[in-house]
Amino acid sequence: FGHFEFLWAIERQMEILASELSMDPVEFRLKNALLPGLTTATGEVLREDAGRIDQCINAVAEELRWSEKPVTNDAKKVRAKGIAALWKAPAMPPNAASAAIIKFNEDGTILLSVGVTEIGQGTVTSLAQIAAEELGVPVEKIKVVPFRHTDLTPYSWQTVASRNLFMEGRAVIRAARDAKEQILEIASQVLRAPKDDLIIRDEKVWVKGRPEWSLHLKDIVAGYVYPNGNTIGGPIIGRGYFVGTRLSYLDPETGQGYPALKWTFGAQGVEIELDLETGEVKVLKLVSAFDVGKAINPMLVVGQIIGGGIQSLSLGVWEQYVYDDKGKMLNPNLTDYKIARAGDIPEEIVPIIIENPQSDGPYGARGVAELSMLSVPAAIANAIFHATGVNINDLPLTYENIWKALNRKR
Numbered sequence: 001f002g003h004f005e006f007l008w009a010i011e012r013q014m015e016i017l018a019s020e021l022s023m024d025p026v027e028f029r030l031k032n033a034l035l036p037g038l039t040t041a042t043g044e045v046l047r048e049d050a051g052r053i054d055q056c057i058n059a060v061a062e063e064l065r066w067s068e069k070p071v072t073n074d075a076k077k078v079r080a081k082g083i084a085a086l087w088k089a090p091a092m093p094p095n096a097a098s099a100a101i102i103k104f105n106e107d108g109t110i111l112l113s114v115g116v117t118e119i120g121q122g123t124v125t126s127l128a129q130i131a132a133e134e135l136g137v138p139v140e141k142i143k144v145v146p147f148r149h150t151d152l153t154p155y156s157w158q159t160v161a162s163r164n165l166f167m168e169g170r171a172v173i174r175a176a177r178d179a180k181e182q183i184l185e186i187a188s189q190v191l192r193a194p195k196d197d198l199i200i201r202d203e204k205v206w207v208k209g210r211p212e213w214s215l216h217l218k219d220i221v222a223g224y225v226y227p228n229g230n231t232i233g234g235p236i237i238g239r240g241y242f243v244g245t246r247l248s249y250l251d252p253e254t255g256q257g258y259p260a261l262k263w264t265f266g267a268q269g270v271e272i273e274l275d276l277e278t279g280e281v282k283v284l285k286l287v288s289a290f291d292v293g294k295a296i297n298p299m300l301v302v303g304q305i306i307g308g309g310i311q312s313l314s315l316g317v318w319e320q321y322v323y324d325d326k327g328k329m330l331n332p333n334l335t336d337y338k339i340a341r342a343g344d345i346p347e348e349i350v351p352i353i354i355e356n357p358q359s360d361g362p363y364g365a366r367g368v369a370e371l372s373m374l375s376v377p378a379a380i381a382n383a384i385f386h387a388t389g390v391n392i393n394d395l396p397l398t399y400e401n402i403w404k405a406l407n408r409k410r
Contacts, residue, residue, distance in 0.1 A: 001160075003088055003374050004315065005395075011084035011378035012393055015385060025382065026061045029085050029267075030054055043256035046263065049358045051291040051366065053265035057085055059289040059352045060269040076277050079284070082383025083269040084375035089260035090163040090367065094247035096261075098167040099154035100175040102131060102238035104221030108203060110135065112172065113145040115156025116164040121369055122300035123164045127172050129296055130362055134176035136200035137217070154241075162367030165296065166262055167242050169362030174240025186220050186233035245360075262358060262366045266290035268309065268375045270346075272383045279403030281380065282344075283313060289352035290371055294364035298353060301368060305351035308372025314340035316377025320396045 018028035033054045036046045060083055070079035090096075101113040112131050118124045124144045132139040145153065156168060184195045187205040191198070197208050205220065207213040215224070223233040250257040271285040288305050295301045318338040322330040331337045357364025381392050384402065392405045 007374050008378050015382045051265040055354050056267040056289040060267045060287045063287045064269045078387040079273050080383040080387035081271050082379040084378035085267045086375045087265045089263050096157035097243045098156045098171045099241040100171040102175045102179045104236045106222050108218035110142050115154050116168045117148050126296040130172050131176050137203050162369045166367050170242035171240045175238040179236050179238025182236050264366050266371045268379050270379045279399040283346045285348040286346045287350045290368050291354040292368045293358040293361050293366035302351045304369050305372045312373040312376035317397050
């Protein structure tokens with residue numbers, strides 16, 4: 001999706017500029033950090049709740065013990081540290097939308113239908129948590145419709161761009177609140193209490209200050225039946241959607257506009273060991289810090305950060321397409337297309353969650369998924385530069401390419 005490549009170029013340039021100015025790379029990045037209140041290249045002024053890249057950079061530097069120079073007892077090898085910062089917004093049109101539908105079953109279980117596709121990132125788990133929180137029920141009561149079909153499930157623009165929790169989460173909140181309003185309307189009549197005096201908790205509607213006055217949700221969600229058979233209300237179906245606000249296309253003449261629904265900021269750093277004779281580089285420690293706004297499910301966020309970091313390592317050091325002079329791909333299978341193996345994964349991976357809630361995110365959350373796979377290669381190349389003074393500006397950082405670069409300097 002493009003960010004991997006241009007963030008590689010940006011963060012290599014940041015390292016070279018810091019060196020030319022004889023500045024510490026961390027200090028240089030902090031001095032140039034895009035903070036709330038500052039203006040982007042497209043003219044957008046970052047809001048106060050936009051996230052803090054400086055906190056991410058500082059967190060990575062602290063965990064790496066940046067000021068301490070690593071040492072090794074092997075004369076053929078050197079150790080060094082490198083860091084790279086990053087920020088990203090979802091690339092999408094201003095009218096991209098998400099929708100959600102919540103339906104209650106007679107037994108009190110709840111069906112949540114969304115258009116976002118679950119591909120292992122855990123989005124539907126977080127959406128179920130959001131629905132449960134809003135409706136005052138255990139998350140086990142939420143059943144997410146397991147299929148996605150454009151004829152049957154609500155609209156969602158695309159499962160891309162680290163936008164799904166942010167946008168679908170807002171849609172789920174609205175759908176849940178729509179359903180809750182219908183429930184409270186019925187309960188208000190049955191309990192003869194103003195809606196403002198009612199709360200939904202533990203699968204019941206309660207009257208504040210009168211715990212003996214309550215109704216179970218399953219007695220309301222298909223319509224409440226009085227002892228004489230009279231019924232009020234009917235099946236509860238909540239609907240919600242979310243479309244980003246304040247967005248615009250970039251002006252084709254000036255390049256100015258507001259294309260970003262949200263920004264997510266982060267930083268990644270590594271400690272490496274480099275064999276000066278063979279060019280083999282081993283990442284000993286990988287640290288990643290991201291300002292996620294609010295972690296709806298911290299375990300899933302950690303999984304995204306670790307998994308994306310490993311994917312980024314693989315992309316940066318091993319993965320490449322090889323073509324002959326006629327444009328035929330020579331490594332079209334996983335025998336010849338190299339990826340990181342279990343033994344290549346750093347012994348120490350440290351994910352750091354930073355939380356500066358975004359006011360228009362679901363409970364303050366913003367997306368993080370793609371961010372975690374963007375800047376590890378730049379951090380590795382920066383570490384190689386610190387160890388050897390050699391700038392490598394081409395990917396991938398294969399052992400052969402590193403060896404050639406080291407020998408050109410010799």
